Amino acid sequence: MHFSSRLLEQAVDEFGRLPGIGKKTALRLVLHLLKQSNSDVSRFTHSLDQLKEQIRYCKTCFNISDHEICEICTSVKRDHATICVVEDTRDVMAIENTNQYQGVYHVLGGLISPMDGVGPSDLKIEALMDRLKNGEVREIILALSATMEGDTTIFYLYRKLKGFEVQISTIARGIAFGGELEYVDEITLGRSIATRVPYERNIG
């Protein structure tokens, strides 16, 4: 691309570094911002600077929080004997949106991925062990992605957690609600047959 301004080129380069934003989209976004008022643009950049400077992570569950301990971890309405282990804050948001879960969380901050150089020590696994030491936790739900990295992390956590007096479960995998059999991929379909569930449990 041939830029008429170095400042414009720099801003487009910076936007283009974001995942999924190509050069053309970056240019479109920057030109959009140029048309906004000064106060709109500075509110945009200030919100990012402020987030980056002031961001905190809950000292218990490591979810993003404005306080030292997050609202879920301080809530007396939640079941603190059940911990749902997730990869990042988006998973907490997704599970909270279901309104089906009343326990607390533990955010690992990633998944074990040798390809990306992420090992167990890069994740909040030791902190999870510490939470189990007082013996008050009865169940750990491993709600991790159904990917190679998710499976590797589940396997690692299972071996670490097995020494504790705690029920370890993973979220159910299978065919999504509304999914038509003929469009389901073979691995999911094969596994969902292998891990079939007695009908009484499904209607229970």
Next chain:
Amino acid sequence: MHFSSRLLEQAVDEFGRLPGIGKKTALRLVLHLLKQSNSDVSRFTHSLDQLKEQIRYCKTCFNISDHEICEICTSVKRDHATICVVEDTRDVMAIENTNQYQGVYHVLGGLISPMDGVGPSDLKIEALMDRLKNGEVREIILALSATMEGDTTIFYLYRKLKGFEVQISTIARGIAFGGELEYVDEITLGRSIATRVPYERNIG
């Protein structure tokens, strides 16, 4: 969406205001920035703040520029008797990328659009007239989008420019190179038949 942090929510809201960026994409981008170093994030926000504060528009052609007069308008290699009128800086970039045009530009800053409340006085049309007054310009090429707004603007400019001793042309419209007839929309196909060109001109 249920946010665990007000700062996070604000940043996602700001990102989500950008055109074509939904809430989920905004969250993904903000979480990506959170994983970057402080210096990476401040370089990103600084580049936008700097662009917005220091942006200048060429006093001759109104293209985005780092200088009072842009590089194209100051270049002695360009043909200053031919002005290509475009909507915005992206069009200048697109035409420059073709390496087919040696003239100069005039950036209107938009198109006439009563629906969006954009009238002729919101565009750099008077400034275009001023450029014609010294009598040195011989041709005006109207390179505007083939839309209702583009056609309206072309019609308006044509009436304003008719009084000057200047050749007015529009860029050719028709079937794109590589375009297969059966997939061309009816309006384009109909017009390209009505405005057919003698074969000798195409090979010339």
